[in-house]
Amino acid sequence: MSGSQFKEKPHCAVNSAAVPNTVECPSCGAVLEIWSDEDEVRCKDCNTCVVQKNAI
Numbered sequence: 001m002s003g004s005q006f007k008e009k010p011h012c013a014v015n016s017a018a019v020p021n022t023v024e025c026p027s028c029g030a031v032l033e034i035w036s037d038e039d040e041v042r043c044k045d046c047n048t049c050v051v052q053k054n055a056i
Contacts, residue, residue, distance in 0.1 A: 023050055 018037040
């Protein structure tokens with residue numbers, strides 16, 4: 001038998017895709033969108049850096 005009977009998945013095929021979450025800015029209360037694969041986001045209103053809880 002030549003070659004493999006199973007094709008390798010492309011690198012972009014992953015089981016868990018990033019999803020958007022919302023967090024509240026602790027300084028001004030603005031609602032911010034942060035993706036599950038991001039560690040932090042900067043508030044568009046007051047420029048505070050907000051760290052995602054699971055990134056700690």
